[in-house]
Amino acid sequence: MKDKKIAFIGAGNMAAALIKGLIQDGHPAENITASDPDRDKLNLIGEQTGIGVNSDNSAAIADADVVVIAVKPQVIEAVASGISTAVAERQPLVISIAAGIPTSHLQQWLGETTAIVRSMPNTPAMLQAGATGLFAAANVNDEQHSLAESIMRAVGLTIWVEQESLIDAVTAVSGSGPAYFFLFMEHMIRAAKVLGLPEESAHLLTLQTALGASRMALESDDNPATLRTMVTSPGGTTEQAINTFETGGLEQLVMDAMRAARDRSVELSSQIQD
Ligand SMILES: NC(=O)c1ccc[n+]([C@@H]2O[C@H](COP(=O)([O-])OP(=O)(O)OC[C@H]3O[C@@H](n4cnc5c(N)ncnc54)[C@H](OP(=O)(O)O)[C@@H]3O)[C@@H](O)[C@H]2O)c1
Structure with a gap:
């Protein structure tokens, strides 16, 4: 897992928590990249953690094995559509942490064959004491399953749900x-x-x-x-x-x-x- 290259799209609160958790877990900083339109935010996280930064989302995922989409739900359609060509070329595992966005929509924007894991973390993830619900689309393979779990475990406990609708129950339990x-x-x-x-x-x-x-x-x-x-x-x-x-x-x-x-x-x- 530590040799996998992970790209974060959006370098806000949740991405920063995940990046810090991964580095504490021993994931090499040189295998992590983050992209965000806010250059100051990128520079800060780059200085704090030693990860690579890029203000171009598609460039950030050019050699990624895993892409973590960590933007607000309101901008996710534009962000996903914007990286769809790069995702189609690279075929990484995509993990979305955006609340309320189903895997079917992500596949529509990113490409139907994209392997997608949807997750619902909570705020204690900022202290690596989170509880995250995870749901995998049908085409996510065993290796990608473990990869998604190891990444989200960097900020706390993970629980898989078998049906996507149960993410709403996870929201009611650990999210809120x-x-x-x-x-x-x-x-x-x-x-x-x-x-x-x-x-x-x-x-x-x-x-x-x-x-x-x-x-x-x-x-x-x-x-x-x-x-x-x-x-x-x-x-x-x-x-x-x-x-x-x-x-x-x-x-x-x-x-x-x-x-x-x-x-x-x-x-x-x-x-x-x-
Ligand atoms: N915080 C939580 O406890 C929590 C819990 C569960 C789920 N989530 C989910 O996690 C996601 C991120 O939440 P957050 O609290 O980390 O939000 P956040 O701090 O606002 O981070 C989102 C980041 O995405 C950046 N961004 C905006 N447009 C972008 C673009 N086109 N390309 C790349 N980056 C872009 C934002 O930059 P600007 O600030 O410049 O717009 C911001 O830095 C959300 O979808 C939320 O539903 C959060």
């Missing part, structure tokens, strides 16, 4: 998910202050608890429900809080919220495609 936890933290901090704790203590206790709970859930063989039961003694303090959440309809609220996020993802995709 960081905000759900931030909201819960906000409410815990506010409540901790009402209970008398100073702002800083309320903040630190809440965040460290979220980190500790997440690490326990990730590192334990037990599922979250078992871990919760283990810390909920009958008649104790935690039980009082859990009963209050359950009586207040937390389970249904989470279901409704995630269904709303999934439905909005479907709606936004169809608006982008129109």
